[in-house]
Amino acid sequence: xxxxxxxxxxxxxxxxxxxxxxxxxxxxxxxxxxxxxxxxxxxxxxxxxxxxxxxxxxxxxxxxxxxxxxxxxxxxxxxxxxxxxxxxxxxxxxxxxxxxxxxxxxxxxxxxxxxxxxxxxxxxxxxxxxxxxxxxxxxxxxxxxxxxxxxxxxxxxxxxxxxxxxxxxxxxxxxxxxxxxxxxxxxxxxxxxxxxxxxxxxxxxxxxxxxxxxxxxxxxxxxxxxxxxxxxxxxxxxxxxxxxxxxxxxxxxxxxxxxxxxxxxxxxxxxxxxxxxxxxxxxxxxxxxxxxxxxxxxxxxxxxxxxxxxxxxxxxxxxxxxxxxxxxxxxxxxxxxxxxxxxxxxxxxxxxxxxxxxxxxxxxxxxxxxxxxxxxxxxxxxxxxxxxxxxxxxxxxxxxxxxxxx
Amino acid sequence: xxxxxxxxxxxxxxxxxxxxxxxxxxxxxxxxxxxxxxxxxxxxxxxxxxxxxxxxxxxxxxxxxxxxxxxxxxxxxxxxxxxxxxxxxxxxxxxxxxxxxxxxxxxxxxxxxxxxxxxxxxxxxxxxxxxxxxxxxxxxxxxxxxxxxxxxxxxxxxxxxxxxxxxxxxxxxxxxxxxxxxxxxxxxxxxxxxxxxxxxxxxxxxxxxxxxxxxxxxxxxxxxxxxxxxxxxxxxxxxxxxxxxxxxxxxxxxxxxxxxxxxxxxxxxxxxxxxxxxxxxxxxxxxxxxxxxxxxxxxxxxxxxxxxxxxxxxxxxxxxxxxxxxxxxxxxxxxxxxxxxxxxxxxxxxxxxxxxxxxxxxxxxxxxxxxxxxxxxxxxxxxxxxxxxx
Numbered sequence: 094x095x096x097x098x099x100x101x102x103x104x105x106x107x108x109x110x111x112x113x114x115x116x117x118x119x120x121x122x123x124x125x126x127x128x129x130x131x132x133x134x135x136x137x138x139x140x141x142x143x144x145x146x147x148x149x150x151x152x153x154x155x156x157x158x159x160x161x162x163x164x165x166x167x168x169x170x171x172x173x174x175x176x177x178x179x180x181x182x183x184x185x186x187x188x189x190x191x192x193x194x195x196x197x198x199x200x201x202x203x204x205x206x207x208x209x210x211x212x213x214x215x216x217x218x219x220x221x222x223x224x225x226x227x228x229x230x231x232x233x234x235x236x237x238x239x240x241x242x243x244x245x246x247x248x249x250x251x252x253x254x255x256x257x258x259x260x261x262x263x264x265x266x267x268x269x270x271x272x273x274x275x276x277x278x279x280x281x282x283x284x285x286x287x288x289x290x291x292x293x294x295x296x297x298x299x300x301x302x303x304x305x306x307x308x309x310x311x312x313x314x315x316x317x318x319x320x321x322x323x324x325x326x327x328x329x330x331x332x333x334x335x336x337x338x339x340x341x342x343x344x345x346x347x348x349x350x351x352x353x354x355x356x357x358x359x360x361x362x363x364x365x366x367x368x369x370x371x372x373x374x375x376x377x378x379x380x381x382x383x384x385x386x387x388x389x390x391x392x393x394x395x396x397x398x399x400x401x402x403x404x405x406x407x408x409x410x411x412x413x414x415x416x417x418x419x420x421x422x423x424x425x426x427x428x429x430x431x432x433x434x435x436x437x438x439x440x441x442x443x444x445x446x447x448x449x450x451x452x453x454x455x456x457x458x459x460x461x462x463x464x465x466x467x468x469x470x471x472x473x474x475x476x477x478x479x480x481x482x483x484x485x486x487x488x489x490x491x492x493x494x495x496x497x498x499x
Numbered sequence: 500x501x502x503x504x505x506x507x508x509x510x511x512x513x514x515x516x517x518x519x520x521x522x523x524x525x526x527x528x529x530x531x532x533x534x535x536x537x538x539x540x541x542x543x544x545x546x547x548x549x550x551x552x553x554x555x556x557x558x559x560x561x562x563x564x565x566x567x568x569x570x571x572x573x574x575x576x577x578x579x580x581x582x583x584x585x586x587x588x589x590x591x592x593x594x595x596x597x598x599x600x601x602x603x604x605x606x607x608x609x610x611x612x613x614x615x616x617x618x619x620x621x622x623x624x625x626x627x628x629x630x631x632x633x634x635x636x637x638x639x640x641x642x643x644x645x646x647x648x649x650x651x652x653x654x655x656x657x658x659x660x661x662x663x664x665x666x667x668x669x670x671x672x673x674x675x676x677x678x679x680x681x682x683x684x685x686x687x688x689x690x691x692x693x694x695x696x697x698x699x700x701x702x703x704x705x706x707x708x709x710x711x712x713x714x715x716x717x718x719x720x721x722x723x724x725x726x727x728x729x730x731x732x733x734x735x736x737x738x739x740x741x742x743x744x745x746x747x748x749x750x751x752x753x754x755x756x757x758x759x760x761x762x763x764x765x766x767x768x769x770x771x772x773x774x775x776x777x778x779x780x781x782x783x784x785x786x787x788x789x790x791x792x793x794x795x796x797x798x799x800x801x802x803x804x805x806x807x808x809x810x811x812x813x814x815x816x817x818x819x820x821x822x823x824x825x826x827x828x829x830x831x832x833x834x835x836x837x838x839x840x841x842x843x844x845x846x847x848x849x850x851x852x853x854x855x856x857x858x859x860x861x862x863x864x865x866x867x868x869x870x871x872x873x874x875x876x877x878x879x880x881x882x883x884x885x886x887x888x889x
Contacts, residue, residue, distance in 0.1 A: 168872050251885045255881060316873075316877045319874050
């Protein structure tokens with residue numbers, strides 16, 4: 094992990110633990126920016142309670158977590174007011190550690206001076222630690238995502254595919270990350286953004302990995318079905334991302350659209366929105382085949398903007414991952430504008446949410462507008478990252494030359 | 500022929516006995532406390548407007564607060580205030596209505612639902628509310644949606660006289676009108692028991708004309724006698740509460756939802772010297788004894804609840820015994836050894852019915868536990884196996 098002389102990481106984790114034990118988290122548990130219907134801690138507790146009393150938690154609309162979480166938290170890891178903050182802080186610590194390792198594997202160094210900053214940028218990022226304080230399971234999803242990427246960078250394919258399979262069980266839109274993780278397993282994570290070349294590894298090597306991934310997914314699906322005893326969980330967990338039954342407001346772009354939609358058009362637009370997520374996979378993986386980690390990073394950004402039930406953790410992960418690509422910083426076109434839009438949106442989101450739902454002096458349009466600004470901020474960051482990732486290949490400009498897109 | 504008719508008679512008697520046997524526990528449950536009502540309603544009317552009748556509005560609001568505190572929800576209260584004292588420009592304490600010069604309790608508060616306000620408080624509307632003959636466009640909150648198991652508390656206050664009550668300084672309702680309206684309510688089965696309280700001058704004359712059953716009435720003063728206000732407030736500038744209502748509310752402050760105080764206790768606290776008038780009670784139309792009628796039967800929204808022992812506590816071996824006992828509801832639950840059956844109601848039929856219900860969709864607790872541990876085991880084994888490889 095880190096050497097004995099480096100106290101930054103334990104200090105950060107300790108700071109997070111302290112924060113988690115403060116009375117603040119109680120007010121955050123029900124905040125709609127920090128947890129969605131798919132990740133909310135109170136729904137998780139309710140599902141576990143119902144399950145332990147013999148009621149099928151998937152028979153109602155309250156519980157949408159994966160059955161794996163149901164079984165894990167009702168047996169091995171009980172959720173109490175003392176253990177839950179510890180668990181979530183541990184998840185964040187593991188995620189930060191994974192991010193630092195990804196960085197180290199990318200630069201090829203055993204220890205760098207930026208390690209502390211990267212860990213801090215993850216653990217102290219408000220978009221990350223606020224949902225973690227609210228005990229939203231999106232922190233666990235972030236941890237699994239970063240673990241999958243880290244194991245792929247290290248070349249431990251089985252571990253990476255298992256992490257991804259588990260992530261898929263928790264959140265269906267993560268299927269977008271399958272292609273980059275598979276390809277990352279067969280390529281090296283070292284930064285090659287500046288030297289784009291066609292992929293040197295043969296694609297044939299992906300096929301056994303796909304089979305292995307499908308095997309793990311099938312095993313986990315079987316385990317999930319074993320807990321429930323029937324298949325009703327599929328419709329409630331994965332089906333929720335596809336059919337959007339719960340229109341609780343969240344910082345995403347889907348919910349308002351679908352509150353206003355006539356039922357006649359609903360299936361069509363659900364299909365459009367879902368396929369829209371999938372169309373980014375192929376182009377980004379092809380364009381960035383020389384640096385699959387960057388493609389994974391961009392797809393995490395796509396998920397942050399266009400996911401069905403996002404929380405603040407998803408853009409949080411995307412923004413924190415900027416820290417492991419310092420080579421693109423000189424080529425970002427509008428980082429300050431993006432940062433200011435984010436600042437703007439992050440202040441407006443809770444304000445308009447409260448104005449609408451608590452004080453009653455605003456309406457849903459206020460909050461919707463703030464989610465649009467937030468989406469713009471995330472989209473601006475994503476576009477800038479794509480541009481910078483491509484622009485870096487062109488390098489320094491000579492006098493009189495400029496970069497133009499054909 | 501005679502034998503056949505005797506046989507039919509016998510069969511009918513047996514059926515009647517069986518039905519009665521099934522009927523008994525139900526009536527017994529509802530009649531246990533003496534009262535047979537299942538829900539409570541309140542109609543609180545302040546019929547006078549203008550600032551100097553502040554005390555009438557405080558009367559009605561004091562009663563409103565009391566019945567709400569004792570459990571009648573806003574949906575079951577029809578509050579009629581002929582004028583708005585709280586937002587009157589002459590009110591030195593805007594948005595507040597006080598019933599004592601100590602001003603410790605704001606009756607208007609921040610959670611109040613006035614159903615008929617201002618000029619909507621008319622004799623016609625009051626009678627329509629009582630009889631239920633309202634326009635189709637009248638919203639639910641302004642209707643008295645009672646049934647034959649409802650206990651209704653009607654409170655009226657304002658300026659009145661010998662067999663009349665003045666509404667809005669422009670019209671009046673007579674005791675005959677109210678009596679006829681209550682008779683209509685009885686015909687239409689719109690109440691189980693009705694308690695009529697009135698605080699005006701010569702109030703007792705207003706209830707003298709009732710002729711429907713199950714009506715209990717009380718008023719603040721006899722014929723030829725005025726009812727007086729209780730207290731003036733120097734800041735508000737007018738009297739803030741009437742004497743009779745003040746003492747009734749003072750008594751009610753000592754009542755909570757679980758109180759076993761009876762109506763006779765309430766009427767026993769009437770003190771003509773303190774109230775400055777002679778309150779009266781009319782109970783000849785009321786079937787029950789006032790010593791067995793709880794105050795909360797009219798003022799509160801107290802529901803009957805019977806605590807049954809938990810389903811899973813009963814040993815499953817009693818299913819066969821329970822099904823046999825189900826047909827005969829008089830049998831006490833002998834099979835339940837761990838928990839006592841609370842109350843007279845026999846819980847065996849319920850438990851038997853629940854036991855016969857389809858199995859939990861998730862299976863018996865043991866199987867569920869095993870499956871959960873198996874799943875966690877699979878996941879952890881997988882993680883461990885992967886971790887140990889390479």
